[in-house]
Amino acid sequence: MSTKEWPLWEVFIRSKQGLSHKHVGSLRAPDAEMAISNARDVYTRRSEGVSIWVVESKLVSASDPKEANEFFEPSDTKIYRHPTFYDVPDGISHM
Numbered sequence: 001m002s003t004k005e006w007p008l009w010e011v012f013i014r015s016k017q018g019l020s021h022k023h024v025g026s027l028r029a030p031d032a033e034m035a036i037s038n039a040r041d042v043y044t045r046r047s048e049g050v051s052i053w054v055v056e057s058k059l060v061s062a063s064d065p066k067e068a069n070e071f072f073e074p075s076d077t078k079i080y081r082h083p084t085f086y087d088v089p090d091g092i093s094h095m
Contacts, residue, residue: 006028006029006030007028007029007030007056007057007058008026008027008028008056008057008058009026009027009028009029009032009035009039009054009055009056009057010023010025010026010054010055010056010057010060011023011024011025011026011027011035011039011042011043011052011053011054012024012052012053012054012055013039013043013044013048013049013051013052013053014049014050014051014052014053015048015049015050016048016049016050021051021053024043025042025043026057027039027042029054032054032056035054036052036054039052039054040052
């Protein structure tokens with residue numbers, strides 16, 4: 001199997017300061033174990049990560065940016081989903 005035949009993997013890193021993983025790039029590897037190892041070498045050279053996720057690119061599904069208006073429009077018509085719809089009582093200071 002040549003490197004051109006290796007699947008493409010999307011790499012997500014969780015930093016020491018963060019609670020969520022962030023997409024940092026892509027790489028090719030023959031399997032998940034090698035993808036994690038390569039991601040560590042490529043994307044965490046300064047020991048900034050505490051966790052690595054890799055997902056084979058073909059398994060990622062995404063909405064089409066060309067259809068963003070139609071796709072996200074329903075949320076704009078539901079004002080109860082926006083925080084401005086609710087009154088916050090005076091005694092609550094942490095919001």
